[in-house]
Amino acid sequence: MSYRDYVIAAYAVFAIVMLWDYVVPRLQLRAALRAARLRVARVASRTAPTELER
Amino acid sequence: MNPVVRWFHQLGSPPYFDRFAARWAPWAYLLGLLAMGVGLYGALFAVPADYQQGDSFRILYIHVPSAWMSMAVFALMAFYAAIALVWRIKLCEILAMACAPSGAAFTLVTLATGSIWGKPMWGTWWDWDPRLTTELIVLLVYVGLMGLYAAIDDRRNAARAAGFLAIVGVALLPVIRWSVVWWNSLHQGQTISLFGKSHMDPSMLWPLVWMIAGTKLWFVGSLLGRARADNLRRETGKDWVTKLAGGTP
Numbered sequence: 211m212s213y214r215d216y217v218i219a220a221y222a223v224f225a226i227v228m229l230w231d232y233v234v235p236r237l238q239l240r241a242a243l244r245a246a247r248l249r250v251a252r253v254a255s256r257t258a259p260t261e262l263e264r
Numbered sequence: 265m266n267p268v269v270r271w272f273h274q275l276g277s278p279p280y281f282d283r284f285a286a287r288w289a290p291w292a293y294l295l296g297l298l299a300m301g302v303g304l305y306g307a308l309f310a311v312p313a314d315y316q317q318g319d320s321f322r323i324l325y326i327h328v329p330s331a332w333m334s335m336a337v338f339a340l341m342a343f344y345a346a347i348a349l350v351w352r353i354k355l356c357e358i359l360a361m362a363c364a365p366s367g368a369a370f371t372l373v374t375l376a377t378g379s380i381w382g383k384p385m386w387g388t389w390w391d392w393d394p395r396l397t398t399e400l401i402v403l404l405v406y407v408g409l410m411g412l413y414a415a416i417d418d419r420r421n422a423a424r425a426a427g428f429l430a431i432v433g434v435a436l437l438p439v440i441r442w443s444v445v446w447w448n449s450l451h452q453g454q455t456i457s458l459f460g461k462s463h464m465d466p467s468m469l470w471p472l473v474w475m476i477a478g479t480k481l482w483f484v485g486s487l488l489g490r491a492r493a494d495n496l497r498r499e500t501g502k503d504w505v506t507k508l509a510g511g512t513p
Contacts, residue, residue, distance in 0.1 A: 212318035213384050220323040220377040221308075224330070227369045228300075228482065232293065234365065235489030242496035246509035249500055 276355050278495050279504040285495075289488035296481030299474050306471030314468075323381040325471050328456070329479040330373040334402060335437050337367035337483060342434040345427030355491075357423035358498070360430060361413050362490035366483050368406035375399060386450060394443035395451035398436055405433040419498055 211217065265273075274280045307325035314321035344360035347353055378396065379389045390396065409426045416422035444453045456462045462469065499505045 212313065213320035216320055216380050216384055217308075217322050220326060220380040221304075223376045223380070224326040224373055227373050231366055231369050231482070231486045235289075235486055235493060238493035239489060239496070242493045242500075243509060246496060246500050246505050250506055250509045 276353055278355065278499050278502070281355055282492055282495055282504070282508070285488040285492040289485045289492070292481050292485035292488065296478050296483075296485055298478075299481055300478030303471045303474030303478050306474060311468045311471060317385060320381055320384050323377050325475050327374060327377040327381060328472060329475040330370045330377065331399070332476060333370040333479050333483060334367060334374050334399065335440060336480075337363050337370060338402060338406075338430070339434060339437060341367060342430045345423075345430040348427055349424060349431070354420070354498070355495070357420065357427065358491050358494045359487065360427050361423055362487050362494060364406050364410050364413070364426075364430075365490065366486045368403060368410065370479070370483075371399065371403040371406060375403060391450050393450045394447045395440065395449055398440045398443055402433070402436055402440065405429065405436065409433070 275284060303325065307322050311322075313319045341360050341363035344356045344363065348356035348360055375396070378399075382391070383389050409429050412429060413422045413426040416425060443449065444451050455464055456469070456472070464472070496505060496508075
């Protein structure tokens with residue numbers, strides 16, 4: 211194959227950027243769900259009666 | 265009500281969109297991966313080497329679809345931004361802003377692969393040619409837009425400001441498209457035409473068609489994933505997100 215190194219470099223750039231485009235939304239989604247779960251836990255702990263209140 | 269119109273209205277609802285995106289994003293990625301797999305096989309192994317460019321022309325199977333996506337995503341982003349500014353539809357703000365990172369990624373691939381192809385063919389990595397320069401400006405607009413969206417605390421004001429920039433930036437698209445006609449530039453003229461005659465032999469064209477379809481499907485997956493995450497962030501505290509996070513609303 212002629213210009214093999216150039217072809218490999220170009221396809222590597224494409225693969226890395228597409229992989230990034232796949233991974234980042236998944237990480238953002240995971241972070242958003244984790245933040246929602248933490249909020250649920252925070253609200254639950256705030257509303258739960260303490261030992262003295264019981 | 266017409267079912268299509270009703271579905272369109274339903275899609276504007278954050279919980280409905282979340283379910284829609286969760287269901288269809290993996291399929292879009294999968295179909296995109298399959299289409300790109302066929303396209304890459306054709307581009308790297310099935311089509312013969314070009315009689316002038318040798319095997320370096322195989323780079324164009326990723327360069328051209330990325331360049332088309334770079335412009336198409338920008339146009340879509342401006343379209344969503346215009347709807348968001350006129351009708352104040354929150355989901356359109358989210359979708360417009362979710363377009364930007366993918367659009368920037370495709371623009372980066374366009375510039376990088378064009379540069380890698382240009383070194384052996386033109387003898388230089390870069391030239392301040394009108395097509396290359398305007399494409400670089402598009403990348404800078406994408407980056408500026410993402411920066412603007414991140415810099416303003418209020419999400420709705422941030423989306424409006426960045427959306428306005430997207431609408432103004434759309435003026436760049438005809439300049440990119442016609443730059444090779446308006447100026448005598450180093451970049452080659454139009455080779456492939458959607459409606460007219462293409463200057464590319466049909467035996468070499470089919471992998472490009474697969475790659476164009478694959479990159480579009482991949483973008484749909486990425487757009488839905490990003491929009492879903494932003495939608496969840498904005499809706500935190502609402503009953504449906506609490507339920508999704510495992511709590512009781």
